Amino acid sequence: MAEEVKLVDPRTRYAQPPYDQQQLIDMPGHTGEMNPRPDHGEESYRGAGLLTGLTAVVTGADSGIGRAVALAYAREGASVVIGYLSEDTDADITRKLVEAAGGKALCIAGDLTSESFCEKLIGDAVQHFGKLDILVNNAAYQVTREEIDGFSTEVFDRILKTNVYAPFWLSRGALPKLSCGGSIINTVSIQGYDPSPELLPYAVTKSALIGMTKGLAKLAIDRGVRVNAVAPGPVWTPLIPGSVDEEKVRQFGSNTVFGRAAQPAELAPLYVWLASPSASYVTGEVFGATGGRTPV
Numbered sequence: 698m699a700e701e702v703k704l705v706d707p708r709t710r711y712a713q714p715p716y717d718q719q720q721l722i723d724m725p726g727h728t729g730e731m732n733p734r735p736d737h738g739e740e741s742y743r744g745a746g747l748l749t750g751l752t753a754v755v756t757g758a759d760s761g762i763g764r765a766v767a768l769a770y771a772r773e774g775a776s777v778v779i780g781y782l783s784e785d786t787d788a789d790i791t792r793k794l795v796e797a798a799g800g801k802a803l804c805i806a807g808d809l810t811s812e813s814f815c816e817k818l819i820g821d822a823v824q825h826f827g828k829l830d831i832l833v834n835n836a837a838y839q840v841t842r843e844e845i846d847g848f849s850t851e852v853f854d855r856i857l858k859t860n861v862y863a864p865f866w867l868s869r870g871a872l873p874k875l876s877c878g879g880s881i882i883n884t885v886s887i888q889g890y891d892p893s894p895e896l897l898p899y900a901v902t903k904s905a906l907i908g909m910t911k912g913l914a915k916l917a918i919d920r921g922v923r924v925n926a927v928a929p930g931p932v933w934t935p936l937i938p939g940s941v942d943e944e945k946v947r948q949f950g951s952n953t954v955f956g957r958a959a960q961p962a963e964l965a966p967l968y969v970w971l972a973s974p975s976a977s978y979v980t981g982e983v984f985g986a987t988g989g990r991t992p993v
Contacts, residue, residue: 707955708955708956708957711733711736711957711960712733712957713950713951713956713957714947714948714949714950714951714956714957714958715947715948716732716733716946716947716949717732717947718731718732718733718938718943718946718947727760727784727786727787727935728760728761728764728787728790728935729786729787730935730938731933731935731938733933735760735761735933735934735960735961736960736961736962737761737764737765737768737794737960737961737962737965738765738768738769738772738961738962738965739768739794741962742765742768742769742772742962742965742966743772744769744771744772744773744774744798745773746773746774747773747774747969747970747973747975748770748773748774748775748831748969748972748973749773749774749775750774750775751770751774751775751776751830751831751972752775752776752777752778752822752826752827752828752829752830752831753767753770753775753776753777753778753829753830753831753832753833753972754777754778754780754818754819754822754829754831754832754833754867754871755767755770755777755778755779755780755833755835756780756781756809756818756833756834756835756836756863756867757780757781757782757835757836757837757884758777758778758779758780758781758788758791758833758835759779759781759782759784759787759788759790759791760784760787760791760934760935761932761934761935761936761961762835762884762929762932762934762961762964762965763779763781763791763833763835763836764787764790764791764794764961765961765962765964765965766833766835766964766965766968766969767779767791767794767795767802768791768794768795768798768965769965769966769968769969770795770800770831770968770969770972771794771795771796771798771799771800771802772798772799772800773969773973774799774800775800775830775831776800776801776802776803776826777795777800777801777802777803778802778803778805778818778821778822778825778826779791779792779795779802779803779804779805780805780807780809780818780836781804781805781806781836782806782807782808782809782836783806785806787935788804788806789804791804792804801826803821803822803825803826805818805821805822809836809858809859809863809866809867810855810858810859810862810863812862812866815863815866815867815870816866816870818867818870819832819867819870819871819874820870823874828874828876829871829874829875829876829879830875830876830878830879830880830972831875831879831880831881831882831972832867832868832871832875832879832880832881832882833881833882833883833884833968833972834863834864834867834868834881834882834883834884834906835883835884836859836863837859837860837884837899837902837936838855838856838859838860838899839856839896839898839899839936839940840852840856840898840899840940841895841896841940841941841942842895842897843895845897848897848898852898853898856898856899856902857898857901857902859902860899860902860903860905860906861902861905861906861909864883864906864909865909868881868909868913868924872916872917872920872922873920875920875922877920877921877922878921878922878974878977879921879922879923880922880923880924880925880971880972880976881913881917881922881923881924881925882924882925882926882927882968882971882972883906883909883910883924883925883926883927884926884927884929885903885906885907885910885926885927885928885983886899886900886903886928886929886930887928887929887930887985887987887990887991888900888903888904889903889904889906889907889928890904890907890928890991891990891991892904903928906926907926907928907983910924910925910926910981910983911981911983914980914981915981917980918980923971923976923977923979923980924980924981925971925976925979925980925981925982925983925984926982926983926984927964927967927968927971927983927984927986928983928984928985928986928987929959929964929986929987930950930953930958930959930985930986930987930988930990930991931949931950931952931953931958931959931988932958932959932960932961932964933949933950933958933959933960933961934961937949937958950988952990953987953988953989953990954988954989954990955988955989957988958988959986959988963986964986967984967986971984
């Protein structure tokens with residue numbers, strides 16, 4: 698007999714602001730320096746074999762949403778390629794979580810602003826595991842500035858290449874290799890619909906990625922591949938204390954109806970469902986997880 702489900706109040710499930718967090722200095726930051734520590738589902742996520750035998754590439758899987766997705770996929774029976782920039786310690790923790798869940802893991806470090814690395818990431822994944830079933834374009838970069846003059850062309854270019862070019866390069870490389878019935882899942886954002894001026898370039902890229910999701914879905918279905926997106930609101934990841942001023946970090950997520958930011962573990966089930974055969978009639982859709990802030 699299955700264990701009885703215990704319901705919890707979503708408003709108080711996790712810590713509410715103010716957060717006692719010193720702003721991180723180096724982008725994109727490290728999970729171990731965060732207070733409170735993010736929940737990736739280490740103790741809470743239970744698999745049900747929904748992705749048994751599948752192989753996934755997850756970018757930005759060293760921390761945050763990417764780590765939560767990698768862990769959930771492993772507990773659902775998938776092998777996971779952990780794509781990340783340079784945070785070796787965080788990536789190794791993700792690898793250990795995947796392997797402890799019984800999954801096979803492969804860590805691949807590199808800069809997604811490089812077209813050749815994006816091609817290599819897909820190629821190495823297929824060569825190592827022999828196939829590819831799921832691509833999660835999750836990695837992102839952001840910078841906050843109070844005035845438009847604060848966004849240099851160099852910064853704008855890096856944000857655009859990380860958040861738009863890389864998903865395009867990765868999807869283009871993956872699509873011919875993805876199994877029929879496979880899927881591409883993009884992490885977009887509430888910023889794509891309700892942009893904050895201090896995140897102008899980031900918001901622009903998330904709007905573009907929403908359009909890419911819907912357009913690519915119409916191309917990919919000719920190969921039997923589905924393309925969808927998840928649009929989070931505020932989520933407690935290293936990207937936040939690594940790029941937002943300290944006072945805003947302390948109050949992060951307080952403007953949602955829950956009065957708090959999401960934890961990465963709360964988003965992972967969406968990525969599992971979208972990658973599973975249960976979502977076989979779903980493509981070109983964007984699923985909001987914004988804490989009630991907007992109907993995405």
